[in-house]
Structures are given as C-alpha cells and as structure tokens.
Amino acid sequence: MVATREVIIPTGMELLYEKYHYCPGIRIGNTVYVSGQVGRDENLQVVEGIEEQFIQAFENVNKVLLTAGVTFDNVVELVTYHVTNPASIPASEPLMIPHLSLFMEVKDRYFIEKYPTWTKVGVTALSDPGLIVEIKCTALR
Numbered sequence: 001m002v003a004t005r006e007v008i009i010p011t012g013m014e015l016l017y018e019k020y021h022y023c024p025g026i027r028i029g030n031t032v033y034v035s036g037q038v039g040r041d042e043n044l045q046v047v048e049g050i051e052e053q054f055i056q057a058f059e060n061v062n063k064v065l066l067t068a069g070v071t072f073d074n075v076v077e078l079v080t081y082h083v084t085n086p087a088s089i090p091a092s093e094p095l096m097i098p099h100l101s102l103f104m105e106v107k108d109r110y111f112i113e114k115y116p117t118w119t120k121v122g123v124t125a126l127s128d129p130g131l132i133v134e135i136k137c138t139a140l141r
Helices: 014-020 050-067 100-110
Strands: 005-008 025-028 031-038 075-083 117-123 133-140
Touching: 025 050, 031 050, 050 100, 050 133, 075 100
Parallel strands: 075 117
Antiparallel strands: 005 025, 025 031, 031 133, 075 133
C-alpha cells in the first residue's frame, strides 16, 4: 500500500508555498516532516532580538506540528542550523555556536520531558540577512 502524501500549510504560511514553492510540512503515514523554520513573522519579516528569533522559530515549528495533528512530544529528530561568525571568536577558542546556552533555554520551554535526537550545525548564513537559526524536525503520530 502506498502512503498518502499530505501537504501541511498552517494559516499564515501560505506565502511559503505560493511564493517560495515549498511545504512548511508534509505528512506521510504517521510521519510528519517539518521544513526548516526561522525567526520570521507571518509577513516574512525577520524578528529582531536573539531570544525573540529563537522563540519565533519554535513558534513557527509549533504551528506546523499542530496543523499536522502532533506536538513537540511527538518530535523524534531535531536539526538546528546556527549562524556562526568566525571573525568574532578569538583564535584561541575552538569554533563554537554562539548563543547556544540561550537557545537551549528556549528549546527546553518546548521540549519538557520527551527529548528528541538533536543535531546542531554551524553555518555561515541562512536564507535572509539577520537570521541566526533554522529549525527542522521529524515527528511521529
């Protein structure tokens, strides 16, 4: 039996599908795939402030999850992309992800007890200037 592919587009994210031609999420059977979500509001404006961007990115993930009928408790894999700025890190320090402690504090507001696997990746840039994090995940119903 072939599983049905269901496109998940929460209210307020229609422009992502219409203008940028990608799905915020796709459900196939019991698996929900959430595209990378960033700290942009419904008008696709980058949210200012580090913590505010982290929160907005998680809220965008939450919209996709809820529209797909799942929650953060259903997430089994989390992948986060963090913009790093090697020029701002002293040569004596190993390359690290800026604001990771703050990101973890925000993450822990959404993942209370059921923690997913988590891969953190440092990148030089994301799709729009000013973005500092992108979050994608996979959940099971």
